[in-house]
Amino acid sequence: MKVKRTVPAVIGALCLAATACTTATTSAESGGADRPGFPVTIENCGKEYTFTEPPSRVVVMNGGSVAEVSALLELGLGDRIVANAQSYGASEVPDRVDAIAALPTGDIELNEQMDIPREAMVGLAPDFVISTYDGGFRAEAGFATRDDLARIGANTYAPASACGEVGTVSGRPSIEDSYRMLRDFGKIFGVGERAEEVIAESERRISAVTDQVGDLPEQKAMVIVPGMAMGGEFSSVGGNGIWNDILTKAGAVNTFDGATDNLFADLSKEQVAKADVDALIVVNYQAPDSDADARALFDQFPQWDAAKNDRYVVLSDSIYLGPSNHLAVERIAEAVHPDAF
Structure with missing residues (x-):
């Protein structure tokens, strides 16, 4: 089944976990190229991307979502973000709105889609660019393509549920899609243990509910x-x-x-x-x-x-x-x- 993905300014989106947000990684979870576990390779939207070290210059595109930036904050990766275009203005997670608002924006003038245009994106010199859907890398929309970004040394990512044709998501969306994104980020940034802790706590709390109402x-x-x-x-x-x-x-x-x-x-x-x-x-x-x-x-x-x-x-x-x-x-x-x- 193909599900049309509407990208209004709202889903501002398309979004966290069991604990309050934090923007600091622990010394055990930060590291460089000599860190055990790197390089790592992930598959995303039909292509493979290899990371020789955890990304340190991350740009988060808008696309009508806060899922991606919220996931990074929940994993303690806010200090890796050099420009964030996502915001929503409300959250069930305490302090999440303020944490997102405090992130750098890169002083970018957003386009009419309230997102980061190609020239500005390249000028940020990112090493990792996250879009909320695969259409965030369309040349015809004025965005830097995945190939454009690869040429300046940046890997790219969109949630697996938003790959495929522009304007669609594949399959039937589920909470597992949220967990997959967390696991992908855990692997990419070398914080897999933290990602599994977040997922396990979410699963525990959901199971407690289903036991009550089953x-x-x-x-x-x-x-x-x-x-x-x-x-x-x-x-x-x-x-x-x-x-x-x-x-x-x-x-x-x-x-x-x-x-x-x-x-x-x-x-x-x-x-x-x-x-x-x-x-x-x-x-x-x-x-x-x-x-x-x-x-x-x-x-x-x-x-x-x-x-x-x-x-x-x-x-x-x-x-x-x-x-x-x-x-x-x-x-x-x-x-x-x-x-x-």
């Missing part, structure tokens, strides 16, 4: 980003995204799973009105008042069980690819199965 009736949930209009009034309803796996682990199911192969469904008011919605998942995208957004939807659709029971939860980066998916699982489970917690 025997309870599945609740039907609707995922919506009220501030992200891409078409009609209900053009930003969660379709085929990582949230479906998150919902399943929280004891719920996406009401509109199957309504589209795309990341978001574009629905009519009539379709939304007829849907069974036991709980509402409001995704905060630059929203002045997400609680007010939930109440407005409840006023519009009072027939929903979610409206009758005032059952909703506001999330931000944890609902997307990234190292904080366990936080979304926990908060959704508490909202849809309040008597179990």
